[in-house]
Amino acid sequence: MRAAKPDIPALVAGLALLALGGLLLAHSLGVVELSFALVAPVACAATGAILLANGLGRGG
Amino acid sequence: MNSEDPTQNTPQDDGPQAPAGGPEAPTGGPQAPAEGPRRMTRSRQDRVIGGVCGGLGRYFNTDPIFFRIGAIALAFIGGAGLLLYLAALLLMPSQESGAAAVASSGEGRNRVLVIAGVVVILLFAWPFLLGGGLLAAGLLVPVAILVGAGVLAWWLVSGEGPSGEPKDIARRAALGVGVLILCAVVAFGGAVAAAAGPDWLVAAVVIAAGAAILAGAFLKPVRWLVLPAVALALAAGTVSASGIDLDGGVGEREYRPASTTDLRERYELGMGELVVDLRESDLPSGDVPLELDLGIGEARLLVPDDVCVAATADIGMGHVSFFDRDHGGIDLDFAERPDVEGDSTRVLLDAEIGMGELRVSHDDYRDTSEADFGSRGDGFESSQAGNSACATTGQSASG
Numbered sequence: 001m002r003a004a005k006p007d008i009p010a011l012v013a014g015l016a017l018l019a020l021g022g023l024l025l026a027h028s029l030g031v032v033e034l035s036f037a038l039v040a041p042v043a044c045a046a047t048g049a050i051l052l053a054n055g056l057g058r059g060g
Numbered sequence: 061m062n063s064e065d066p067t068q069n070t071p072q073d074d075g076p077q078a079p080a081g082g083p084e085a086p087t088g089g090p091q092a093p094a095e096g097p098r099r100m101t102r103s104r105q106d107r108v109i110g111g112v113c114g115g116l117g118r119y120f121n122t123d124p125i126f127f128r129i130g131a132i133a134l135a136f137i138g139g140a141g142l143l144l145y146l147a148a149l150l151l152m153p154s155q156e157s158g159a160a161a162v163a164s165s166g167e168g169r170n171r172v173l174v175i176a177g178v179v180v181i182l183l184f185a186w187p188f189l190l191g192g193g194l195l196a197a198g199l200l201v202p203v204a205i206l207v208g209a210g211v212l213a214w215w216l217v218s219g220e221g222p223s224g225e226p227k228d229i230a231r232r233a234a235l236g237v238g239v240l241i242l243c244a245v246v247a248f249g250g251a252v253a254a255a256a257g258p259d260w261l262v263a264a265v266v267i268a269a270g271a272a273i274l275a276g277a278f279l280k281p282v283r284w285l286v287l288p289a290v291a292l293a294l295a296a297g298t299v300s301a302s303g304i305d306l307d308g309g310v311g312e313r314e315y316r317p318a319s320t321t322d323l324r325e326r327y328e329l330g331m332g333e334l335v336v337d338l339r340e341s342d343l344p345s346g347d348v349p350l351e352l353d354l355g356i357g358e359a360r361l362l363v364p365d366d367v368c369v370a371a372t373a374d375i376g377m378g379h380v381s382f383f384d385r386d387h388g389g390i391d392l393d394f395a396e397r398p399d400v401e402g403d404s405t406r407v408l409l410d411a412e413i414g415m416g417e418l419r420v421s422h423d424d425y426r427d428t429s430e431a432d433f434g435s436r437g438d439g440f441e442s443s444q445a446g447n448s449a450c451a452t453t454g455q456s457a458s459g
Contacts (some may be wrong), residue, residue, distance in 0.1 A: 007281040013290075014274025022269035028299050036377065036390040039301040040138030043294050048393040051287065054216055 012053035049057035084394040102148075104155040111155075112148040149179045209234030213243075217284050239287060247295035255355060255414075256306040256330070262296040262402045301391075302376030304355045304414030306330035307395045317341050326351040329359075337362040338407070338425070345403040352411040352418070363407060370397045370449035371409040375420050381419045384446045394418075398450035406450070 023042060038051040094312050104116030104165065106124055113131060117124030134141030166449055214236030254262045269289035276282040295355075308328035314335040317323040319342045327336055328351075334354050338363050352359045363369055372395045373380055379388040389396055400406045419425065 006277045007336060008277075009285070010273050010277035010281040010283065014270050014277055017270030017273060017286075017293060019267055019270075019287050019406040020290075020297065021263050021265075021270050024263035024293065024296055024300060025260060028263055034297065034300040036301045039297045043297055046293075047184075047290065050290065051216075 008057040009053045010052070013050045016049050027049055065318040072456070100152055102152045102154045109145075110149045112145055112152060115152055115155075116148075123341070143178075148179075150178065168281060199376065206235045206237060212236065213287060216287055219283065243291035245288050247291040250292040251295040251299050251378040252306070256302045259300065266293045266296065280452050285354065289345040299414075303374070303378065304411065305353070306355045306446045308353065308355070318405060320344050320348075323348070323350075325349055326353065328353040329357065329372045330357070333357055334359045335362070336360070338367070339364050339422075343367060343405045343407075345405055347406050349408045352409065352413075354412070354416060355414045356416055358417045358419065359411060360414060360421075360422055360424065361407070361409060363420070363422060365422050366404070366449050367408040368398060368400045368404060369404055369409055369420055369447055370450075371395070371411065371420060372397075373409075373411040373413065375411075375416075375418065376414045378413060379417045380421075381417065381421070381423055382447070396447070400449070401451040404449060 004015070016028075020042070023032065024038075027034040069127070099121070100119045101115050102111035103118055103124075104111060106114030108128065113124040113127035116122075116127045118431060125332060132144050136146065147165040158279075172335055206417065210233035213236065214232040216238055217236070218232075250262050250265075268287060269285055269292070273282055273285055273289065276285075287300065302410065306357040308330045310320070310328075310331045312333045313329050314333075314337065315324075316337045318340065323338075323341065323343075334352060334357065336350070336352065336359075341364075343364075350361070352361065369383075371382060373392070377390045377395070377443075379386065380394045382394065382396060398406075
């Protein structure tokens, strides 16, 4: 039985949110000191990845 | 390209003012070219408002849509399009009345009067039209951005792209705007929760949402969850990066300690205005430590002229006004550690501000502003006084 093909946009969005959530958790635990210099690129990269995956995965 | 109905170029439509030898004049047909110059008239058939653009299109043998687009564009650039359209409406005769207008001997005088009227209107109304045009553009651009954002949001949520009938696009834009409003509510709630509650809570919610979306990618996609979760994560990230902490309450706090015993080592406020006024305080010689912790807002430290201030400030996003020097930006780290001579007093300020402004000065700028408008007149000079009680300065700022 062949496994179902994952929904790529949802897959990318899930991974991006896990990364963002992990970063926030690391900050709350004192592992990472968040600053705008770190948050801004990470947030842009995550948002861009989600938009890109939606564009490529759905084709509008 | 000409999208006009070709029947309007027939002599029946154009009437006596049909162009003679013009691009639309029949050649070699039974209709003899009309005598006299080619006349520009408002179109009777191809009209949206007054037939001005339709008439221009016919006159220049061009698709009237170009004139319509130009008129609309000019209407939003200072209102020139409206004025020009009004002038054309007044100056261009309609098709049916063209012949009669030509025959009228008083036409020339009336035309001059109309032109004079338009010029007078232009002279007096131009500033108002300009303001109206800017106002309309100021409203149109945000609405266009909102519609675009709504379509994009709905595309992300539902997968329905920005194509189709205008009715469908409007529906998607409206639904998308609804989704954006929901996201704004979620973001605000997340920001407040991150600033006031335990940091890990919002992080756990974001991770749970990410895990649910990831699982849904293999089982059943939950696209509707993506945007709210991203909004929550970005809001919490902004709060964490700023270091905003709403512990300490909200409002306006002003402290005027009279002596060292009244002076606390730490003053804290979540959101609002925090003022520590030491100008009437009896401060001891040597170093006096002082901490200011503010989430969002403005913190002011006011010191006597004979007191030196050494400061370190960590500001997520905002501005520092330290006597006669100013710094602003994000992730701002400010430090000035001057020395003092003898047994002078030095306040050791340590400020933590999430988003907002820190002001350290000898005079309250509120009093200074009042003095500027009052009879004192020396407020500006005194507000510019530096950290003059210190022997040396050692300043650094980054961010």
